[in-house]
């Protein structure tokens with residue numbers, strides 16, 4: 001039987017110290033997938049590695065294949081590098097009345113070989129890029145699943161989605177057009193300059209003066225492009241968040257006639273994304289065109305100086321032609337460098353946004369060790385527990401003390417905002433209490449391995465969500481290995497068999513999003529069946545107020561009473577029938593336990609309880625007190 005000792009803001013041996021168990025974090029290891037329960041170091045304070053180091057850490061595991069891909073496309077480009085030289089030989093052959101066939105055949109062979117090598121190199125690079133994206137997504141999703149609840153409370157789902165989808169895609173761009181392209185471009189640039197030097201040093205000097213001068217101007221634009229890129233990615237995230245807000249409350253938006261306002265809000269976010277995208281385009285176009293212009297100016301300068309040198313006989317015409325061809329060839333590596341640089345900026349912005357999520361605090365994994373009393377019902381004790389969701393002026397728990405012995409049913413009641421649901425959130429360790437002690441099964445909650453703790457508890461939320469999938473998947477969600485007989489038994493006990501019979505594919509019918517829509521009562525019964533299949537040692541039940549009809553309510557009450565004979569049930573009661581059947585009732589008020597006792601005792605002794613019983617609880621069931 002259950003006993004509850006409630007005191008008003010009681011004292012007790014509190015343990016207000018900081019949590020001592022280990023937290024999961026990946027900020028320090030961007031290329032290491034998370035072992036679900038491996039203890040990890042705390043996330044560093046904000047002086048972590050730079051985005052470039054983070055990016056290189058992601059690329060490092062692929063460096064072998066990237067070097068191969070880079071060398072192949074470099075070989076392809078280098079084949080092209082020999083073409084102006086071949087052209088010179090062809091012109092010389094014409095001038096000397098020799099046959100130009102040999103240089104022309106060599107030229108064609110070079111073009112073909114270069115194209116094949118480049119194509120294979122590009123394919124390798126693109127494939128590696130996809131690998132990096134996949135790895136980043138795996139890590140990020142794994143990380144999100146293990147984030148602390150308060151960290152997720154502060155994030156917007158749409159923005160989070162854009163980090164997983166579009167920001168990770170940008171990593172691929174940075175790999176191919178950023179790192180490899182830049183590296184190849186530098187080598188090609190050096191190669192071209194070497195050939196140009198071989199042709200004529202004076203013309204090379206003229207070319208470099210023009211290009212380096214204009215290049216310096218372009219370099220000044222780079223920080224602007226970097227900032228614009230980051231803002232553009234942030235605004236895409238904000239647009240996702242705005243759209244997500246509508247989709248999360250789609251019916252409410254329609255019922256409130258707020259379609260136009262919400263459309264305008266999403267459109268405003270889209271406009272922002274557009275404006276910032278245009279800003280990136282503006283600065284990128286300026287830098288691209290400036291660099292291209294430098295080639296054209298260099299061409300004119302070389303034509304002028306080179307023409308004069310040909311006229312004076314100090315330069316062969318074929319050398320001038322070859323030099324001009326190299327000059328245009330220079331466009332490739334210079335364009336590659338500019339593109340590589342802008343690609344790198346978007347990649348760095350993406351890495352920064354991905355890292356922001358990865359360095360959020362991970363859930364505590366708890367201490368490894370044995371679990372108290374395998375399989376038996378768990379007792380629970382709160383001693384002087386204090387907890388706030390962040391606002392220090394209004395803590396949700398101001399010193400909550402109560403005990404629940406093993407087995408039986410204990411009801412939590414109290415006015416709205418008294419802190420009832422917070423009791424459940426602390427027991428599930430969605431949040432860590434600030435002070436006092438919570439023990440489950442006689443063991444400090446912080447000393448439980450988190451997986452074992454949650455594995456021992458079943459939590460039925462008041463507005464239990466149905467996940468998109470089949471009814472069977474939903475029922476087996478918390479106990480995927482439960483055998484078919486137990487599934488059938490849980491379905492029958494929660495009176496879901498009539499629903500199953502009605503559905504076109506029975507248990508295998510799709511429910512939730514893009515499937516059959518279920519009523520609130522059906523969702524609640526699915527949640528209870530899910531809890532039954534989990535065979536919990538502690539059942540946390542946030543009772544619904546009006547979702548169940550009288551027949552189902554009676555049936556479910558019987559199921560819960562049967563369960564209470566085998567396990568510990570802690571219920572946030574909204575119905576008079578529930579508190580009547582509870583072994584003890586704990587009355588919470590403004591973050592403290594006001595009193596505790598049986599229904600009859602509390603009716604006789606406590607004004608607040610009497611008022612709750614006659615108003616809130618009776619209203620939910622229409623029962624006389």
Ligand SMILES: Nc1ncnc2c1ncn2[C@@H]1O[C@H](COP(=O)(O)OP(=O)(O)OP(=O)(O)O)[C@@H](O)[C@H]1O
Nearest residue numbers: 153389395396414415416417418419420421422423
């Ligand atoms: N995730 C949260 N972030 C910030 N504050 C919260 C959060 N959840 C609850 N609170 C606040 O904590 C206090 C206690 O909330 P709690 O949900 O525990 O009350 P409750 O007794 O279950 O109320 P109700 O019966 O209305 O569900 C309230 O002031 C509430 O606004």
